[in-house]
Amino acid sequence: MEAAAEPGNLAGVRHIILVLSGKGGVGKSTISTELALALRHAGKKVGILDVDLCGPSIPRMLGAQGRAVHQCDRGWAPVFLDREQSISLMSVGFLLEKPDEAVVWRGPKKNALIKQFVSDVAWGELDYLVVDTPPGTSDEHMATIEALRPYQPLGALVVTTPQAVSVGDVRRELTFCRKTGLRVMGIVENMSGFTCPHCTECTSVFSRGGGEELAQLAGVPFLGADMAPPPPLCPAGSVPLDPALMRTLEEGHDFIQEFPGSPAFAALTSIAQKILDATPACLP
């Protein structure tokens, strides 16, 4: 109750989107990063909150490793990635003395830090706060949802790969969303296929069909489904494996800016557009 009466550091955040998956390694951090970059290129002010405490991937993906978090009068200042301060980030990665040090914490301590990330980071005015989560349906997820509930998140993007093994885990995540009252905005199928740069044949490296199956199970949109036809033979409505995307993530560069012709660009910008379209207009 107190939280709703005192919005504090999230007062200036218009819309909160969580990126979830029951499964690890499907591309939650990748999608969070690229969604944030795409929204920023659409003129929005975006923050990213990385609540994966054991495996914080986002600092590296944005070339921000080694940056320090400073205190300001309202709490912790997020790390700004650009001079215009249009994209900011908070991650446990910035708090580690040594980047290879393992964060070996049990639930209660993880919950405490997540609460701090939500209440003590001075995000300022943001159009979107994208919250990247670790895989699973456990302490971090419950703590995040509890802490964010008073601020009425817009919803969740749920990420899968095409494989049945992934769908098997992610359908449990959909149940988690239902039980916690979190609206699923849509399913993103990542690593859909690999288009050979020489012959343009598409190989389904990680099987086929998972995204559509999940979207049907959940009764939610399969994001990007009405995109213009992708490279020959690759399934529509999904983010393909894209070596240029992988390289920019390794090197911490802006894929959306640097590779507009690359296979994954259309899918990623389409997802961002869907989010923009689904965002209710705010009173000025």
Add this chain to the structure above:
Amino acid sequence: MEEVPHDCPGADSAQAGRGASCQGCPNQRLCASGAGATPDTAIEEIKEKMKTVKHKILVLSGKGGVGKSTFSAHLAHGLAEDENTQIALLDIDICGPSIPKIMGLEGEQVHQSGSGWSPVYVEDNLGVMSVGFLLSSPDDAVIWRGPKKNGMIKQFLRDVDWGEVDYLIVDTPPGTSDEHLSVVRYLATAHIDGAVIITTPQEVSLQDVRKEINFCRKKESQIFPPTTGGAELMCQDLEVPLLGRVPLDPLIGKNCDKGQSFFIDAPDSPATLAYRSIIQRIQEFCNLHQSKEENLISS
């Protein structure tokens, strides 16, 4: 910046509630009062139970989705090809139990007997246990906090009637958290042969795996090294041998989805050959370990 993460010393340790790392933890007062100090009898019970298990191997990765379950399943299949070797595969990924699907055992249930829970058998010599078998629907979500997950892991180690086992393979979820701390704690006195660490070539994976290696070192787990490429330099830096590299093969994903052994569908795939070579090195390590132990006992 005051919030520098350190490890939880453990609710039953002498430092519980008193260590520097306890500052800011909501359980601090509880631990400091000695609430967690009662020794966990399960550790002794598990040690007793594990006397019939010759080798215990953890499969870890800081990173999700690198192929821990795929590898665990195929390590089990590979070792079980020798009909005289008894294999147990334990899936302690409570939130995302992939092993039932990969082993073709979806929908199977666990039965109780006088001697405990019976594993689900894929072959006569390959038994499997997973929380997946305890869920009645594929949509059921296991929304549990740490303590409840720990309780489940304790039960898996103490109450499953594995019988005489040559290799117990433990598939873990990604990360360095409750499940990992618990399994290492419960098995510590029963002696773990080692941990196989899985990575992909990407730096985003390697950075999580370095943390996992540090976790193992802290918990004094012997490390079998990361299995997929890009890790050569990391292995050299951290003085951990590289067991091998497994290339991508679309048939791996397809077979896991169908719940079949990939070795049978693609016996000549470079990935199969890589897996087999890795499995052989693991067996050699375990046998070497065993003879060292026997020498120590007899000397």
